[in-house]
Amino acid sequence: MSTSAECTGPTVAWAAARRKEFCEAVAAFNSTKPVLILSHHDADGLSSAAILSRALERSGRQTKVRLLGRGENVWSAEMASELRAQDIGGLIVADLGTRAEPPLPGMPTVLLDHHVPSGMPHAALLISGHGLHPTPTTSLLAWWCAGAIAEVDDLLWLAALGIIGDMEEASGFPEMATARGRWGITALRKAVSLLNAPRRASAGDAGPALALLLKADGPKAVLSGEYPETALLQAAKAEVQEALAEGRRAAPHIRGEVALISLHSACQIHPLIAQQWKARLKDKVVIAANTGYRPGWVHFAARSGSGTDLIDFLRHHRPQGADSVNYGNGHAQASGGALQPEAWNCFVAELGFGADMQVPA
Ligand SMILES: [Mn+2]
Missing domain, CATH: 3.90.1640.30 (inorganic pyrophosphatase (n-terminal core))
Structure with missing residues (x-):
């Protein structure tokens, strides 16, 4: 060539x-x-x-x-x-x-x-x-x-x-x-x-x-x-596989068009879990949230199989305390962010979720 x-x-x-x-x-x-x-x-x-x-x-x-x-x-x-x-x-x-x-x-x-x-x-x-x-x-x-x-x-x-x-x-x-x-x-x-x-x-x-x-x-x-x-x-991959096996057992909570999956892992498994559920929940905005990834933060990955523009969706649901550097960037069909507990709790409450989806401040 x-x-x-x-x-x-x-x-x-x-x-x-x-x-x-x-x-x-x-x-x-x-x-x-x-x-x-x-x-x-x-x-x-x-x-x-x-x-x-x-x-x-x-x-x-x-x-x-x-x-x-x-x-x-x-x-x-x-x-x-x-x-x-x-x-x-x-x-x-x-x-x-x-x-x-x-x-x-x-x-x-x-x-x-x-x-x-x-x-x-x-x-x-x-x-x-x-x-x-x-x-x-x-x-x-x-x-x-x-x-x-x-x-x-x-x-x-x-x-x-x-x-x-x-x-x-x-x-x-x-x-x-x-x-x-x-x-x-x-x-x-x-x-x-x-x-x-x-x-x-x-x-x-x-x-x-x-x-x-x-x-x-x-x-x-x-x-x-x-x-x-x-x-x-290879050692890193083995650790992630184990964390993923655990994360796959978490069931999604559904409110309206949103499916929320709570995870607590030091591994960055939330994008993979969101991707996996996207294939099964085609009409939902799938959000996989991880409270164990970085202390003091909830990291989340959002995926949509329904064609919803996630950049728009997250802008529309932006909680107080979300900053533009850490929230709602990426691609229309693959976005996410990181929120501190107070902002996270506002975010999920506004999406219609109850106290079981809140995290301690
Ligand atoms: Mn890239």
Whole structure:
């Protein structure tokens, strides 16, 4: 296959224009200092970070990757002070959402994302897949862009991991078909499952998953055990499987169009449980809430099989005390958030649930 990114129809011209913008933006970074890549800790974010880091290093740049984990947000005060302390030449923010304000004012910044934007940046380059159909994942955007600065043909499997992880596998991207043919769908899917395990486990450290993606030459190398990180990922997966088995026993409580499932686990099982119930409760907004994930917070995942726009739904039911950073972001059919107990109790009371769904303040 050719070295250029493959796409079809109007996407060809769109991707070519984004590649050019990306190339120009990176050229404006201070090349004497490392590029900092901030990325989400799921399979799409991890693979995006690996593609960007490996391509930038091939082009002669130094890079650093900072994964954002549980309860962390690019636009928080904590992250602002962490970013100010960095000696970097440019910033790339991948798969972490889109807002108007720059995370580090004055720093040349590129945002790669495919979530519903909550603002449009003026001072940063935004490369967003939102609004395209099918919607490219951040990993695919990263691979398209990375092709402008280095040879990345051998890294296409990383883009496929993000496509599978964000459930765009059947969306018809020709890159997915190419990756399936070259690396095998079973190995790719198994790698995604393993890479998503550490961020879901109680320790929540996706560092070993990233380390693997920065050095492996394909999904088989991720799975084989030739690198020590694979055993850590397998242990994380076993812990999550056990927590999931427990979580699957929780019955949904239903009020009107909402099905609520209460969980108490240190593992990030709420999105998986919500996803599972979505398939069974097709006419409901499914909300899986987890009081054990982070002390002092109720984390919840919302999924809808009925076509309800969850961003609208959550905006409409926004309780007092919900902040825009932690509540109601993501995708129309996959959203969620985190609320402190008082705000959570208002939220579920307003949805019609009784005292049994309240949590101690
Ligand atoms: Mn993503």
